[in-house]
Amino acid sequence: MKILKEKTITDVKGIKASGISGGLKKSGKKDLCVISSEGNPVASAVFTRNKVKAAPILMNMEHIKYPTTKAIVVNSGNANSCTGKEGLKNVNIMAQTVADALEVKREEVIVQSTGIIGVQLDMEKVIPAIKKGCSKLSDEGGTDAAIAIKTTDTFEKKLTVSFEAGGKEITLAGIAKGSGMVHPDMATMLSFLVTDLNISKRMLDAAFKESVGASYNMISVDGDTSTNDMAMILANGLAENIKIESPGEDYEKFKEALAYMNTELAKLIAKDGEGATKLIEVEVKNAKDLEGARMCAKAVIRSNLTKCAFFGADANWGRILCALGYSEAELDPDKVDISFYGEGDKIQIAKDGMGVDFDEKKAKEILLKEEVKVDIDLKEGQYSATAWGCDLSYDYVKINGAYRT
Known part of the structure; x- marks a missing residue:
C-alpha cells in the first residue's frame, strides 16, 4: 500500500x-x-x-x-x-x-x-x-x-x-x-x-x-x-x-x-476536536475479549475528568482506573498497569491497580506533547483495542456556548 x-x-x-x-x-x-x-x-x-x-x-x-x-x-x-x-x-x-x-x-x-x-x-x-x-x-x-x-x-x-x-x-x-x-x-x-x-x-x-x-x-x-x-x-x-x-x-x-x-x-x-490541544490514544492490552478491550478503551477516552486532566497535563491515573471500573468490561482492577508515552518517552504511573513512584516533572512533559498515548495492560487475556480522542479545554466551552449565535 x-x-x-x-x-x-x-x-x-x-x-x-x-x-x-x-x-x-x-x-x-x-x-x-x-x-x-x-x-x-x-x-x-x-x-x-x-x-x-x-x-x-x-x-x-x-x-x-x-x-x-x-x-x-x-x-x-x-x-x-x-x-x-x-x-x-x-x-x-x-x-x-x-x-x-x-x-x-x-x-x-x-x-x-x-x-x-x-x-x-x-x-x-x-x-x-x-x-x-x-x-x-x-x-x-x-x-x-x-x-x-x-x-x-x-x-x-x-x-x-x-x-x-x-x-x-x-x-x-x-x-x-x-x-x-x-x-x-x-x-x-x-x-x-x-x-x-x-x-x-x-x-x-x-x-x-x-x-x-x-x-x-x-x-x-x-x-x-x-x-x-x-x-x-x-x-x-x-x-x-x-x-x-x-x-x-x-x-x-x-x-x-x-x-x-x-x-x-x-x-x-x-x-481536531473543538478546542483540543492534543490527540490522545488509549491502547488497552491483554483483555479477556475484544468487546471488553473496546469498552475499556472507549470508557477512558470519553471520561471528561480524564480529558480535563490531560488538558492540565496532570498525571491523575486514578481517573483512568475509575473509567475502567465503570466500563462494564470484565477485569480485575488489582492487575491493571498504566503508562504514558509521548514522542518516544515513556513513564509508568500505576502497577497492579496502585500508584508507583514516578517523576512528576517527566510525566508532565509527556502530557504536554501534542500526541499522548495511554498504555493500559489488564493482564487478563490476549485481546487489544485502541481508541482516540482529545483533551477538554476552555475553548470547547466557548465554542459550544455560542454555537447558534
Missing part, C-alpha cells in the same frame, strides 16, 4: 467533485459539495444510532439499498434535523435536483447535511447551490469538496492511498469532517470514501462495516452522538480488476487499505 500525499478523491478513476459557496453560511465560505462517479458504482454506509435521525439519514437509509449509487451532495451550515415533514420533503427535493442535473435516478443520490439542528433549509438558496455544484464538477475539485463539508473543523480532512489487486493499481481516497459532538457509537462525523475497485456490493458492505467498528466507533471528543453522523464508501469498478465477489487475497488487501484509511481519518477527527 502506498500513501499518496498530494492526491484527493478526484484522483480516483471516474470521480469528479466540486466545493462551492451557495450562500448557506453567513461567512460566505464554501458550504456545498457534490461528488459524482462514472460507471455503475456500488456503495455501503453506516448511519447514526441516535433515535433522533436527521431527514437526510432517513432518506439515505433507503437509498443505500439501491443497487447503484452515482452521486453525493453535502451541505454544511444546516443539519436539516428535527425539521419534520418539511425537512423530509426538502431532502427529497435535493436528491431530485442532483438527479435531474446529472441525469441519474433519485435513488442513486445520497444527501447529507451538517450544522445547526432544528432550522429549516433555505431552499431558495439550496437548489441553485446544488445546480451550481453540479455544473462545477471537475477532476480537480477534491480539495474544494473537503473544505465545503467543514463546520467548526480547523482543517480539511482528506487521505488517498493505492494498492494492487488482480494486477491492477487501485486507488482509495476519502474526505471527512468532524470536530465536536463526537462520541463512540458511530462517531459523530461525515466520511465519504471512493475507490475504483471492482467489488460486489455484498463484499463492499461486509468490509466497510467491519472497518468502521475499529475506527470511527473508537473515537470521542465530547460524548455526544449526533443526529446526522454517517460514513459511506462508493466503489465504481473502473480499475477493471477481476471483480471481488468472495474472500481472498485481493479482498484482504482491500480490507487492509480500508482499515488504514478509516483509522487515519478517525484520528484526524479526534485530533
Whole structure:
C-alpha cells in the first residue's frame, strides 16, 4: 500500500467533485459539495444510532439499498434535523435536483447535511447551490469538496492511498469532517470514501462495516452522538480488476487499505476536536475479549475528568482506573498497569491497580506533547483495542456556548 500525499478523491478513476459557496453560511465560505462517479458504482454506509435521525439519514437509509449509487451532495451550515415533514420533503427535493442535473435516478443520490439542528433549509438558496455544484464538477475539485463539508473543523480532512489487486493499481481516497459532538457509537462525523475497485456490493458492505467498528466507533471528543453522523464508501469498478465477489487475497488487501484509511481519518477527527490541544490514544492490552478491550478503551477516552486532566497535563491515573471500573468490561482492577508515552518517552504511573513512584516533572512533559498515548495492560487475556480522542479545554466551552449565535 502506498500513501499518496498530494492526491484527493478526484484522483480516483471516474470521480469528479466540486466545493462551492451557495450562500448557506453567513461567512460566505464554501458550504456545498457534490461528488459524482462514472460507471455503475456500488456503495455501503453506516448511519447514526441516535433515535433522533436527521431527514437526510432517513432518506439515505433507503437509498443505500439501491443497487447503484452515482452521486453525493453535502451541505454544511444546516443539519436539516428535527425539521419534520418539511425537512423530509426538502431532502427529497435535493436528491431530485442532483438527479435531474446529472441525469441519474433519485435513488442513486445520497444527501447529507451538517450544522445547526432544528432550522429549516433555505431552499431558495439550496437548489441553485446544488445546480451550481453540479455544473462545477471537475477532476480537480477534491480539495474544494473537503473544505465545503467543514463546520467548526480547523482543517480539511482528506487521505488517498493505492494498492494492487488482480494486477491492477487501485486507488482509495476519502474526505471527512468532524470536530465536536463526537462520541463512540458511530462517531459523530461525515466520511465519504471512493475507490475504483471492482467489488460486489455484498463484499463492499461486509468490509466497510467491519472497518468502521475499529475506527470511527473508537473515537470521542465530547460524548455526544449526533443526529446526522454517517460514513459511506462508493466503489465504481473502473480499475477493471477481476471483480471481488468472495474472500481472498485481493479482498484482504482491500480490507487492509480500508482499515488504514478509516483509522487515519478517525484520528484526524479526534485530533481536531473543538478546542483540543492534543490527540490522545488509549491502547488497552491483554483483555479477556475484544468487546471488553473496546469498552475499556472507549470508557477512558470519553471520561471528561480524564480529558480535563490531560488538558492540565496532570498525571491523575486514578481517573483512568475509575473509567475502567465503570466500563462494564470484565477485569480485575488489582492487575491493571498504566503508562504514558509521548514522542518516544515513556513513564509508568500505576502497577497492579496502585500508584508507583514516578517523576512528576517527566510525566508532565509527556502530557504536554501534542500526541499522548495511554498504555493500559489488564493482564487478563490476549485481546487489544485502541481508541482516540482529545483533551477538554476552555475553548470547547466557548465554542459550544455560542454555537447558534
